[in-house]
Amino acid sequence: MKNTSTPWLASESGAALKKHAPATARNREPIREVLREALPESGLVLELASGSGEHIVYFAGEFPALRFQPSDPDAEARLSIAAWTEAEKRSNVLAPLMIDAASADWPITSADAVLCINMVHISPWESTLGLLAGASRILPPSGLLYLYGPYRRQDVPTAESNEAFDRSLRQRNPAWGLRSLEDLQAAAAEQQLQFERLIEMPANNLSLLFRRLAR
Numbered sequence: 001m002k003n004t005s006t007p008w009l010a011s012e013s014g015a016a017l018k019k020h021a022p023a024t025a026r027n028r029e030p031i032r033e034v035l036r037e038a039l040p041e042s043g044l045v046l047e048l049a050s051g052s053g054e055h056i057v058y059f060a061g062e063f064p065a066l067r068f069q070p071s072d073p074d075a076e077a078r079l080s081i082a083a084w085t086e087a088e089k090r091s092n093v094l095a096p097l098m099i100d101a102a103s104a105d106w107p108i109t110s111a112d113a114v115l116c117i118n119m120v121h122i123s124p125w126e127s128t129l130g131l132l133a134g135a136s137r138i139l140p141p142s143g144l145l146y147l148y149g150p151y152r153r154q155d156v157p158t159a160e161s162n163e164a165f166d167r168s169l170r171q172r173n174p175a176w177g178l179r180s181l182e183d184l185q186a187a188a189a190e191q192q193l194q195f196e197r198l199i200e201m202p203a204n205n206l207s208l209l210f211r212r213l214a215r
Contacts, residue, residue: 001103018087019052019080023118030056031117034199034207035059035205043112044069045142046138048101048131049119053081054128055119056115060090067092069108071099075097102130106138120184121149121166124175127163136191139212147208148201152182184208 011153031130042065050070060068070081070093078096085093097107101119114135120128126170135145150162158166169176186193192213199207 008202017079018083019077021052024054027117027205028055029102029149030130030201031055031207032059034209035063035115035146038040038113038146038209039063039066040144041065043067043117045113046108046111047071047115047117048068048099048134049116050081050096051077051118052075053084053096056092056215057084057088057093059115060093061088062090067094067194069094069097070110071097071108072197073098073100080126100127100130101109101134102127104130104133106134109138110140111138111143112132112140113146114139115146117148118148120147120151121169121178122176125179128184132188132191132193135210136193136212141212141214143212145188145210145212147184147210148205150178150205151184151208152178153181162204172206181206181208 001127039166044067047068047191048071050056050072053070056068056070060066072078073079078098081096099106099108101116101123116131119131132145139145150165152158158178170180181198188195188210192215193210194213196211201207
């Protein structure tokens with residue numbers, strides 16, 4: 001199956017308050033099935049780079065025993081998240097926070113799980129390093145870090161659709177692009193985040209699960 005997703009960018013999404021990311025409708029159900037086995041039964045789930053807010057509002061409806069904390073560095077995205085939350089009447093979704101993943105200063109001190117969907121390849125590597133450091137700071141022992149998106153893997157040919165996607169990303173911004181899974185695993189290990197497993201997903205994407213080691 002081809003990867004036909006495109007980055008969601010608030011600056012390109014028009015004037016509507018509720019933004020729409022087409023990839024959300026295609027991948028939210030497969031992601032839900034992974035999260036069903038991986039998320040805690042209760043607690044707070046932080047999502048970084050929530051974008052339009054469609055993912056977190058959907059997951060909040062699927063996992064009503066959990067509280068969800070959306071975040072995004074973009075003001076238009078945060079307005080969209082709030083609009084979707086209100087429209088879908090999700091009482092377990094908190095007001096969106098302004099979090100820059102690359103920053104060492106996050107306005108949240110703890111979460112039981114951290115989700116980040118389709119950010120790693122649409123941001124500089126420094127944002128991924130900040131994501132890993134931040135997740136390590138706020139997660140409890142065995143707390144989940146869940147990442148979703150396309151990656152390069154050693155000894156595994158990259159699908160041509162992903163190669164084309166990588167080229168388009170780098171044309172938009174030379175600091176963007178598909179990351180090496182092995183580089184990500186090494187950077188996570190430095191932050192006491194243990195790689196748990198990889199799950200193949202539709203459209204040549206991967207679900208990556210990490211767990212915070214005991215302090």
